[in-house]
Structure formats: structure tokens, C-alpha cells
Amino acid sequence: MMLVNTLRRLKWMIRFGKGGHSLRELPWIKGKLYVNRSGTLRIGKRVRFVGKPWATQLTVEKGGVLEIGDHTFINAGVGIAARQRISIGSDVKIGPRTSILDSMYHQLDANDSPDASKPIVIGNNVWIGTRCTILPGVTIGENAVVAAGSLVNKDVPKNVLVAGTPARIIRELDIPEGWIRQ
Template sequence: MSQNVFERLQSGEIVAFSDPQYNQIGESGLRTSELLIQYNATFEPDKMRRIWGEMSGEPLDPTTYIQKPVFVNHAGFVRVGKNIYINHACTMLALGKIIIEDDVLIGPKVNLISEGHPVDPAKRKALEVKPVIIKRNAWIGAAATILPGVTVGENSIVAAGAVVNKDVPDNVIVGGIPAKVIKYISEENV
């Protein structure tokens, strides 16, 4: 095995809990957890940005604010752009990568889930990952859930409480479970 478990997951491999490298996932998660406790306990924006940078490997832009508490299992797989606001209690399961482009709004209690398990019961105790991408100027409403492999298009809105299991085009509003297009956003409004 020349690749580590993270590279294997990123390449699309399904990794069983019994895999000899699986413990690397837990070790990585512990490092994020230690720093996340500090992040969620501080009230100083500069210190919060510094801690986020330690967790993710990339500094948090001064125009971006991630409200506390935030829950993330592997911050090294989260990329956050500029001029972003993430509200309280956002959960990010990030092994598949979570990319949040510039000018995004994320409401409270949103779930960004890039990790899952195979449907086949014989393989279910394994991990598979796919990226979640939130494109520029999108707005994710309160308590929405974005599932693995989903891209939310530019300027689009995900209604509160929606469960998004497929890509969202640019310039639309989606809602429901599973989320469906409920309205197109006109070019004058973009």
C-alpha cells in the first residue's frame, strides 16, 4: 500500500473498518477534536482564525466568520473561501472534502456530509466519501442537509430543512425531502 488511507478514500476506494490503516482516521480526528474544543471555547476572533488555520492547514480569511459551536471531524479536508458566514451548530463530516466558495451564507444547524457507507449490508461497515461543494454566493437555509457528492450551484438557495441528495443547478431555489427545484432565480436578481 503506497497510499495512505486518506488518499485511498479520496481516490474513491471504499475502506472497511477492519482495514489496517483505518486507525489513522481516528488519530486525525482526535487532533481536530482537541483544537475544535479550543475554537468553540474562545471569544477572540483573531484567536478563532488562528485555531481554524491550525485545524485545517489554511488560515481563515478575516472576512469569513464561523459561528460557534461548530462541529467538524477532519478540518484538514475543509476549504473555506472569503466573505462567508456560517451560523451556529454547523456539522461538517469532511473526509470526502468540503469546499465552500466565496460569498456563501450557511444557516444554523446545517449538515455538510461528505462521508457515507455502502448500501450493501455485507459492506456497510466501511467508509466511502464524495466531496460536497458549495459554489459562490449560495445560501444554505437552517437545518438543511447536503449529502455526499453534491454540488450546490452559484447563487442558489437551499431552503430550510431540505435534504439535498443530487446536484443543485446555478440560480435556483430547492426545497423538500429530497430537495427539488421549486423556483428559478431571474438574472435581474443575481
């Protein structure tokens, strides 16, 4: 595992990892960011990582893909682990201590496949609250909001607020075309 605690080190990783960003478009890091990358990691323009007071961790296993869209904000203590594929859209906000896992990483009984993983897709302009858990195979639609402490184990349609364990639709949201959360 590698600790990326300086912007210079992350710039080097992106530049030589085929990120292709100009200096103005590079990610912003405050605090500790751990990166364990054996697979493909693509980070969009002006992505912001906070690793204070808890380190943020990105893990991409061999053969896996983790894509993070432009202008996405990933808060302290977030853990993202891609064994197969996790795609996070642009303008996404992810709250502190959230976990996004495309695999359960272990067998519960003899019938479980040890390599079972399902891709996760998080649409553009999604807001994921504090201490949420996003499980394998979930798609979260554009403009959705996942309330704090929610466990998302099923697909979330676009333009809705979900909450609970497991997450359920609380209400539909009125989102004008092209509106971006600040």
C-alpha cells in the same frame, strides 16, 4: 477535539496552519467553535462563525480537505465534516443547525465500503437555510438557494431555489451578474 472560543486561538491556528491572513482579514467568531483538524483546513478572508446558542463544529479527518471561501457566514449549530473534500465558495450563507457531510461514516450492510466518501462542492453566493442536510457527492451551483429543512442528495444547478426532502427545483432565480446576497 479542540474548542476555539477566542479569536486569538483561531488566528494562531490559521497563521501556523498556512492560512496567511492579515489581521483585518481574519475570521470572526461569536460563541463556541469546535475544530477537529487532522487534515487540511483552509479558511478564507473575513469568514464569520456563530456558535450561540449552539456550538458550531468543523471536522477534517486525516487526508481530508475543508475549504471555506471569503466572506462566508456559518451560523449556530452547523456541523461540517470532511473525510475526503468539502469546498465551500465565497459569500455563502449557511443557516443554523445545518449538516454538511461528505461521508456517511458507517456501513449499513456488508456491501457498503466503510471508507466511502464523495466530495461536496458548494458554489459562490449560495444560501442554505435552517436545518438543511447536504449529503456526499453533491454539487450546489452558484447563486442557488436551498430552502429550510431540505435534504440535498443530488446536484443543484446554479440560479435555482430548491426545497423538500429530497430537494427538488421549485423555480429559477433571476440573479444579475456580480450580485451578492447581503
